[in-house]
Amino acid sequence: MMKNKEQKILQDWIDTLQGFSVKGMDIKKRLEARLLRNAWIAENKKIENEIPDQDDAFYQNVREAILKRKAKQSSKDLWTSFFENKFKAFLIVILGTGFVYASKKTYDGVVSVADELNHIILAKETGNKMIVNEPNDKGFWDEHFDRHGGFTGFWSRYAPSEDEKIVPENVDDNLCSYNATLTLENCLALANQYDANARFNLGLMYELGVSVDQNYLQAYEWYKKSSALGNEDARSNMEYLIKKGLVY
Amino acid sequence: MTKEKQSKRHQATEIIQLFRVGRSDEALVLFEKYEFRKEFISFAIKKGIEYEDARDLVQKFTIDKLYLQSNSIKNIEFARTWMYSVLNNMVNDQGRILKKTREVPLDEERDQSQSTKIMSDKSQTRSGCIQEQLAKFREAEPKRAEILEFILEGFSTEEIRLIIGRSYGATREFMSQCRKKFRPFIEICNEIEE
Numbered sequence: 001m002m003k004n005k006e007q008k009i010l011q012d013w014i015d016t017l018q019g020f021s022v023k024g025m026d027i028k029k030r031l032e033a034r035l036l037r038n039a040w041i042a043e044n045k046k047i048e049n050e051i052p053d054q055d056d057a058f059y060q061n062v063r064e065a066i067l068k069r070k071a072k073q074s075s076k077d078l079w080t081s082f083f084e085n086k087f088k089a090f091l092i093v094i095l096g097t098g099f100v101y102a103s104k105k106t107y108d109g110v111v112s113v114a115d116e117l118n119h120i121i122l123a124k125e126t127g128n129k130m131i132v133n134e135p136n137d138k139g140f141w142d143e144h145f146d147r148h149g150g151f152t153g154f155w156s157r158y159a160p161s162e163d164e165k166i167v168p169e170n171v172d173d174n175l176c177s178y179n180a181t182l183t184l185e186n187c188l189a190l191a192n193q194y195d196a197n198a199r200f201n202l203g204l205m206y207e208l209g210v211s212v213d214q215n216y217l218q219a220y221e222w223y224k225k226s227s228a229l230g231n232e233d234a235r236s237n238m239e240y241l242i243k244k245g246l247v248y
Numbered sequence: 249m250t251k252e253k254q255s256k257r258h259q260a261t262e263i264i265q266l267f268r269v270g271r272s273d274e275a276l277v278l279f280e281k282y283e284f285r286k287e288f289i290s291f292a293i294k295k296g297i298e299y300e301d302a303r304d305l306v307q308k309f310t311i312d313k314l315y316l317q318s319n320s321i322k323n324i325e326f327a328r329t330w331m332y333s334v335l336n337n338m339v340n341d342q343g344r345i346l347k348k349t350r351e352v353p354l355d356e357e358r359d360q361s362q363s364t365k366i367m368s369d370k371s372q373t374r375s376g377c378i379q380e381q382l383a384k385f386r387e388a389e390p391k392r393a394e395i396l397e398f399i400l401e402g403f404s405t406e407e408i409r410l411i412i413g414r415s416y417g418a419t420r421e422f423m424s425q426c427r428k429k430f431r432p433f434i435e436i437c438n439e440i441e442e
Contacts, residue, residue, distance in 0.1 A: 014405075017400055019402075036430075042375060048286050062276060065311045066272050069311070
């Protein structure tokens with residue numbers, strides 16, 4: 001009850017301040033509120049009289065600023081309008097984070113896309129050989145789609161094609177440079193001469209089982225030796241073997 | 249709400265709608281026609297900002313807020329409330345900046361200058377006395393004076409709640425405190441005869 005009375009007094013005071021006539025209000029309080037309102041109106045008038053009626057410079061500046069902002073904004077319109085739609089923005093964020101999550105996510109024995117891309121499965125060229133750079137005349141279609149027309153992804157260009165595994169005709173092969181012709185003897189001979197690429201190739205032979213029995217531990221050891229000579233790809237393949245759970 | 253304030257509310261909505269559809273030139277014409285420039289500058293001046301600063305502030309408000317952010321208003325019916333809410337924040341920020349840069353006189357000097365000013369105004373009319381006490385209240389209780397200002401501007405409790413960003417109950421309590429705190433200030437003027 002007391003609270004209601006207080007609320008009524010407050011509401012009456014507010015109403016009187018806002019210029020409403022209130023019945024049943026204490027005369028003294030009403031007078032005070034009215035005087036306050038009148039004083040406030042007088043003060044407002046006094047201040048507003050000091051403000052010039054016309055201020056062209058004010059609007060001139062505002063218009064110029066708006067024109068500048070419009071010129072700046074027009075280039076951003078497409079981008080901003082796209083993100084103004086909260087649903088679209090949310091969808092992009094979800095898809096983006098999902099993609100990043102999927103590419104980084106690793107399970108036991110399953111490596112991320114990034115790791116898969118960093119895994120080198122092509123033998124490195126060793127010794128002094130004549131190298132002829134052939135122009136890459138593969139088009140967009142050949143790089144990203146298979147012969148059946150299926151999309152193979154933008155990373156497919158990192159994967160070796162069947163052609164790449166074959167020794168080029170115009171190259172003098174030393175039997176430790178191409179996946180197809182790797183031999184243990186030749187690679188061991190070169191590896192003993194501290195050839196980092198030959199050691200890498202030995203690692204690859206053991207990992208893939210080329211000319212030798214597949215042995216991940218041996219592969220790891222040879223990668224390690226190659227990595228000690230500064231071969232970054234060997235280090236990357238070592239990490240791959242660990243992440244994949246092939247060596248412990 | 250008085251008819252005058254009701255129309256102000258509609259006018260504000262009209263201006264915001266024009267800004268929203270990109271008809272800024274027409275919006276500015278109405279802004280001047282409905283005397284919003286004067287109203288906002290006057291609002292800033294009452295909060296202790298000099299005319300030149302207040303003018304620049306309202307200009308900035310028109311460009312950065314009315315033109316650029318008019319789309320952010322969720323309920324267009326509360327356009328005037330939104331305007332005051334944003335302007336109030338800008339004025340408070342400006343006030344803080346000025347307070348930092350302003351040279352503060354020694355306490356003793358300030359007290360003397362204030363008391364002589366109050367005495368001189370008090371000796372005039374009751375209306376003058378109330379005006380003076382209102383100014384004094386603004387200095388002593390800036391937050392409560394802000395609420396008083398919004399009440400006098402004709403805003404409802406709900407609108408004031410939106411402006412100051414508090415709950416309905418807290419706003420109501422704030423208003424009640426404002427009334428109680430202002431009483432001693434106005435009672436001084438009761439002794440003066442009109």
